[in-house]
Amino acid sequence: MDLNLLWFILLGVLLAGYAILDGFDLGVGILHLTAKGDTERRVMINSIGPIWDGNEVWLVTFGGAMFAAFPEAYATVFSGFYIAFMMVLFALIFRAVSIEFRGKSHSQRWRRVFDFSFFASSLLATLLFGVAIGAAMAGVPLDERALYAGGFFDILSVYTLMVGVLAVALFTMHGAIYLLLKTEGDLRERLYRHAWTGFGFFLVTYLMVTILTLVTIPRATANFEEYPWAWIVVFANILLIANIPRSLFLHKPSQAFASSCGAIAAFVFLLGIALFPNIVTSSIAPDERSLTIYNAASSQQTLWNMAIVAAIGSPLVLSYTAIVYWTFRGTVRLDPHSY
Amino acid sequence: MDVLLLSRLQFAFTIMFHYLFPPLTIGISMVLVHLGFMRLIRPDDRIYEQAAKFWTKIFGLNFALGVVTGIVMEFEFGTNWAAYSRYVGDVFGSALAAEGIFAFFLESGFLAVLLFGWERVGVKTHFFATVMVAIGGIFSSIWIVIANSWQQTPTGFEIREYEIHGQTFTRAEITDFWGMVFNPSTVDRLIHVWLGAFILGAFFVMSISAWYLLKNRHVEFAKRSFTGALILATVSSLLQLTSGHSQATMVAEHQPAKLAAMEGLYETQSRAPLSLFGWPDSEERRTKFAVEVPGMLSVLLHGDPEAEVRGLNDLEADYGMPPVWLTFQAYHLMIGIGMLFVATTVLATYYRMRGTLYEKRWLLWYFVFAVFPAFVANEAGWVTAEVGRQPWVVYPTVVDGTLQGGLRTSDGLSEVVTAEHVLGSIIMFGLIYALLFVLWIMILNSKIQHGPEPIAETPPDSGSHVLEAASARVDHAGSLTEAKEPPEPSEGKGAS
Numbered sequence: 001m002d003l004n005l006l007w008f009i010l011l012g013v014l015l016a017g018y019a020i021l022d023g024f025d026l027g028v029g030i031l032h033l034t035a036k037g038d039t040e041r042r043v044m045i046n047s048i049g050p051i052w053d054g055n056e057v058w059l060v061t062f063g064g065a066m067f068a069a070f071p072e073a074y075a076t077v078f079s080g081f082y083i084a085f086m087m088v089l090f091a092l093i094f095r096a097v098s099i100e101f102r103g104k105s106h107s108q109r110w111r112r113v114f115d116f117s118f119f120a121s122s123l124l125a126t127l128l129f130g131v132a133i134g135a136a137m138a139g140v141p142l143d144e145r146a147l148y149a150g151g152f153f154d155i156l157s158v159y160t161l162m163v164g165v166l167a168v169a170l171f172t173m174h175g176a177i178y179l180l181l182k183t184e185g186d187l188r189e190r191l192y193r194h195a196w197t198g199f200g201f202f203l204v205t206y207l208m209v210t211i212l213t214l215v216t217i218p219r220a221t222a223n224f225e226e227y228p229w230a231w232i233v234v235f236a237n238i239l240l241i242a243n244i245p246r247s248l249f250l251h252k253p254s255q256a257f258a259s260s261c262g263a264i265a266a267f268v269f270l271l272g273i274a275l276f277p278n279i280v281t282s283s284i285a286p287d288e289r290s291l292t293i294y295n296a297a298s299s300q301q302t303l304w305n306m307a308i309v310a311a312i313g314s315p316l317v318l319s320y321t322a323i324v325y326w327t328f329r330g331t332v333r334l335d336p337h338s339y
Numbered sequence: 340m341d342v343l344l345l346s347r348l349q350f351a352f353t354i355m356f357h358y359l360f361p362p363l364t365i366g367i368s369m370v371l372v373h374l375g376f377m378r379l380i381r382p383d384d385r386i387y388e389q390a391a392k393f394w395t396k397i398f399g400l401n402f403a404l405g406v407v408t409g410i411v412m413e414f415e416f417g418t419n420w421a422a423y424s425r426y427v428g429d430v431f432g433s434a435l436a437a438e439g440i441f442a443f444f445l446e447s448g449f450l451a452v453l454l455f456g457w458e459r460v461g462v463k464t465h466f467f468a469t470v471m472v473a474i475g476g477i478f479s480s481i482w483i484v485i486a487n488s489w490q491q492t493p494t495g496f497e498i499r500e501y502e503i504h505g506q507t508f509t510r511a512e513i514t515d516f517w518g519m520v521f522n523p524s525t526v527d528r529l530i531h532v533w534l535g536a537f538i539l540g541a542f543f544v545m546s547i548s549a550w551y552l553l554k555n556r557h558v559e560f561a562k563r564s565f566t567g568a569l570i571l572a573t574v575s576s577l578l579q580l581t582s583g584h585s586q587a588t589m590v591a592e593h594q595p596a597k598l599a600a601m602e603g604l605y606e607t608q609s610r611a612p613l614s615l616f617g618w619p620d621s622e623e624r625r626t627k628f629a630v631e632v633p634g635m636l637s638v639l640l641h642g643d644p645e646a647e648v649r650g651l652n653d654l655e656a657d658y659g660m661p662p663v664w665l666t667f668q669a670y671h672l673m674i675g676i677g678m679l680f681v682a683t684t685v686l687a688t689y690y691r692m693r694g695t696l697y698e699k700r701w702l703l704w705y706f707v708f709a710v711f712p713a714f715v716a717n718e719a720g721w722v723t724a725e726v727g728r729q730p731w732v733v734y735p736t737v738v739d740g741t742l743q744g745g746l747r748t749s750d751g752l753s754e755v756v757t758a759e760h761v762l763g764s765i766i767m768f769g770l771i772y773a774l775l776f777v778l779w780i781m782i783l784n785s786k787i788q789h790g791p792e793p794i795a796e797t798p799p800d801s802g803s804h805v806l807e808a809a810s811a812r813v814d815h816a817g818s819l820t821e822a823k824e825p826p827e828p829s830e831g832k833g834a835s
Contacts, residue, residue: 050451053406057447061439063413068436071428071510072503078417078424079753085418086764089411093771096407097778100400104782146503148755288504295503298429299512306433313440320448327452327459335458336792 003303004293007069008272008279010310014065016268018058019129020174020261025052027175029095029122030168031194033115039334040187041115045099046338047182050328052099054321056092068306072146072296073279080140080148081132081155088128094121103339123168130167134160137217137274139283139290146282146291159212166205170267173198173244174260180253182332195248195256206241219286220274230273237266340758343749346419349765351725353411355718356772360405362717365480365533366540366571367398368473371453373567375466382462385794390564391469392457393791394544399454400782404775406447411768419761423732423751429512430496430519431486438482446475477533484532488525490733491724492593495519498744511733511744527582527589528724534579535720538680539713541572546710547787549703557790562697565706569691573684579677584639590727591640594734595649596658597727600666602636603629604650611636611648616671619663624652626667657742659730669722676716683709 025048035041048055067074078085098118102111135155143149176195180188213220224230240263247255275281279296282289297303371394378387413435416424424432452460452468460468489495495518496511513519545568551561591598598604603619603626604611613635617626634644641648651660683705690696697703728734735745 050455053403054444054447054451056406056410057439057443060410060413060443061436063417064432064436064439067413067416067424067428068432071425071432074417074428074432075421075424075753078414079419079421079755082418082753082756082760082764085414086767089414090767090771092410093407093775096403097775100403101778101782104785144504145506291503298432299499301516302429302433302513305513305516306436309433309437309440313437313444317440317444320444324448324451327456337455337457 003300003307004297006307007065007297007303008276008293011062011065011069012268012272014058014062016265018055018062019268020264021055021058022052023171023264024048024175024178025055026122026126027171027173027198028179029118029175030126030172031175031179031191033119034190034194035187038111042103042334042338043183043187043332044179045102045118046334047179047332049099049339051324053096054324056096065306069298069303070279070291070293070296071298073291076142076146076148076280076291076296080150081135081152083152084128084132084155088125091121091125091128094118095125099339126168126171127164130164131155131160133167133271134163136280137163137213137220137271139219139281139286141284142280142282142289142291143284144289146280146289146296149284159209159216162205162209162212166202166209169198169202169205170260170264173202174257174264177244177248177253177257177260181257184331192248192251196245199244199248203241217274219281223273223276227273230270233266233269233273237263237270240266340762342756342758342761343752345758345761345765346752346756347748349419349761349768350415352765353408353415353768353772355721356776357405357408357412358718358721359714360401360408361476361480362532362536362539363543364398364402364405364540365473365476365536366538367394367401367543368469368476369537369540369571370394370544370564370568371398371469372473373571375469379462379466386559386563389791389794390560393560394564395453397547397783397786399450400779400786402450404779408772408775418764419753419756420732420751421753421755423746425508426510426746426751427490427733429510430489430493433513433516434482434486434489434519438479438486442475442479442482446472446479449475480532480536481529484529485520485522485525487724488528489519489522491528491728492522492524492589493519493733493736493744494522496744523593524589527586531579531582531586531720534575534582535717537571537575538579539710539717541568541575542680542706542710542713544568545572545706546708549706550787551790552697553700553703553707560791566691569684569687572680573688576677576680576684580681583674583677588640591648594728596651596654596661597666597724598640599649599651599654600661600663600727601670601723602648603663603667604636604648605652607647607650607653609637609645609647610634611640611646613639614667614671617667619667621660621663657737658735659747661727661729666723666727669719669726673716673719673723676712676719679712680709680716 028044028048032041032044035044063074094117098114098121102114102118105111132155134157138157138159140148141150141154173195176191176198179191180195183191240259243259244256244263247253247259277292277294278286278290279293280291282291371391374387374391374394377384378391381387416431416435449468449471452465453472456465456468493511495513495515497514498509499512500507500509502508544564548561548565548568551557552565587598587601590601600619602611603614603617605624605626610633612629612631612633614626615630615632617629617631619626636648637644637646640646651663683702687696687702687706690699690702730747730749731745732748732751733744733746735742737743
């Protein structure tokens with residue numbers, strides 16, 4: 001394995017980490033309007049209170065790693081999707097602000113404003129991430145220098161929007177399952193219903209996106225001929241998804257949560273297989289104009305330096321994450337320091 | 340409209356807003372470490388716990404704003420400065436990625452324990468988390484200052500060609516990682532930034548404490564907070580004198596045009612004067628109304644009044660002309676505030692040692708407001724560093740009399756982004772940041788008005804009573820919070 005491939009895989013790990021972790025707290029944001037009363041709402045917000053910030057760091061590090069490992073791809077994507085990224089920033093800022101500021105006043109109007117803004121920004125961010133993944137799958141117009149040659153609306157299509165809706169469904173379900181682990185009583189009973197609804201919604205969009213991908217993006221499955229072992233991940237994904245309703249039915253939320261985490265990781269893996277060796281695929285001339293993990297990469301020296309950084313840093317990161325999740329294990333208890 | 344100007348305005352605006360928070364949180368984190376340590380060694384003195392809780396809440400608010408405005412910065416390199424990102428990604432990107440892995444995860448993880456862990460972890464673990472958050476902030480500043488310093492004084496790289504689809508381009512590639520990290524300006528600039536952060540954090544704490552003292556509220560709490568912060572501020576202000584001097588000498592060597600702009604020096608001369616005030620006029624190419632100490636600049640930079648200092652007229656052909664007026668004024672503002680801080684912190688320390696500080700109401704009032712110049716000095720330092728290096732985003736190095744390796748700011752723009760895009764996003768950031776600013780002030784104000792929580796009657800938890808005492812406190816506090824909660828929505832609907 002060469003360093004370029006290693007960094008492609010590590011970016012995938014960062015993306016999967018982000019989608020799994022921020023995925024459930026974005027889902028909690030989308031769901032939290034269904035809470036009844038202020039205490040329930042605070043339980044939901046505080047279920048992600050100590051960790052949402054750390055979850056978002058996965059995105060920041062993904063951005064930093066992409067900048068360092070594949071600067072051409074970073075520059076092309078970020079400048080090309082200017083408006084989309086500004087909207088992502090807008091959503092992320094409002095989300096953070098809503099969580100942080102909501103509990104700072106007891107005024108009901110104040111709290112309602114931030115409740116809505118928390119919901120809307122979580123929804124918008126999820127939708128945009130989905131659209132971005134859809135655009136990566138479908139390819140985008142790149143010119144001969146591999147610069148983005150389209151406008152804002154060129155990344156919006158039936159396909160990319162469908163992937164956006166799929167992301168909303170997936171994260172809503174994932175968030176509901178997460179909340180099953182953190183809540184008790186009446187709220188938890190209702191969350192079971194939300195998890196079922198979320199699963200149904202997810203299943204429908206998942207099947208639609210799968211069919212659309214198979215029909216309209218032949219490139220997406222081309223790599224399976226070369227790497228037949230990748231079928232294992234496809235089957236694992238199907239099994240994991242099937243295990244979600246099973247464990248919900250058996251009232252085993254931790255198993256359901258593990259399954260939805262695994263399914264998200266499998267999705268990211270399948271995205272990687274579909275793209276490889278491209279990072280940004282040109283929709284105009286996929287073979288001549290795409291940015292690959294070789295032509296878009298930094299020098300070997302930098303990739304090597306960063307591999308050392310990652311080798312030292314990853315165990316540390318995993319241990320902090322474990323410490324925090326362990327400290328705040330169990331169901332939510334509101335105390336004077338909660339949001 | 341000019342996309343270059345708009346992009347520069349957007350970057351300046353978003354980073355100056357962002358830069359309100361990181362120095363503040365780094366500075367306050369030092370105060371938190373001090374309080375946490377005192378709480379550990381003097382468990383019977385409950386005031387340290389009270390103070391730690393209060394300042395942690397303030398810290399958390401500032402930290403959150405630092406994080407959200409920081410994500411914007413990372414995105415902007417790619418969105419607005421794509422050509423720059425392509426050019427420096429190999430070098431700059433690795434510092435940014437290292438910041439993510441080594442600093443952000445550490446900070447955000449232990450921040451959770453710091454903010455929400457009071458009832459869940461012991462005093463020692465909590466102190467450990469406090470130290471880790473402080474170290475995280477320091478690590479973060481290390482990597483970001485490395486990245487910025489490399490652009491000011493680049494080393495450890497080569498300009499190399501690379502190829503995409505048969506076309507060749509050039510970019511900076513790392514040849515020596517530690518050479519990039521320890522470029523000539525990193526250490527000087529890092530110490531300068533840290534001291535600026537400590538001063539700001541300390542003045543912030545002193546401002547609020549002084550106000551409580553003047554209003555005769557939370558007096559014991561305020562005295563302890565004030566004293567600790569005063570020590571930090573005095574030591575940092577004095578050290579900043581040395582650091583500032585070392586910084587100026589380094590700039591003179593590596594970025595001569597920036598130094599000349601800082602001093603408003605147009606003519607190359609020996610016996611170069613140190614200007615105290617002035618009004619650089621780029622039309623007439625001289626600094627009007629200048630109040631100067633003759634020969635002093637030569638002495639400070641080279642230890643010799645006869646030493647020659649090159650002026651802008653000479654340097655322009657090589658380095659281009661930085662915006663002199665803004666660089667000059669920002670630099671002098673920073674120096675002036677620094678001198679004021681040296682004088683006032685030393686005076687306050689003197690009174691504190693004599694035990695008369697808290698009677699000097701005028702001095703306390705000064706400290707209530709001195710936090711504003713502390714913010715201004717940090718921002719002015721940033722302006723001096725960033726405006727003074729124009730028109731370069733990556734400063735060129737002189738090799739055998741020719742400039743090499745620089746990247747002009749105008750060449751760093753995104754190729755595909757239009758002025759309309761940038762204008763739209765400036766308006767968006769303007770509105771959002773105005774809102775954030777108002778909310779920040781409002782919440783800060785309400786936290787200050789509310790003050791620290793009163794010290795609970797229960798003695799510090801010990802032995803078998805730990806669980807009972809903890810649960811009693813949680814229940815008690817929980818019921819207080821619930822009592823203050825707004826009525827459920829069903830009642831409110833009729834009113835709205």
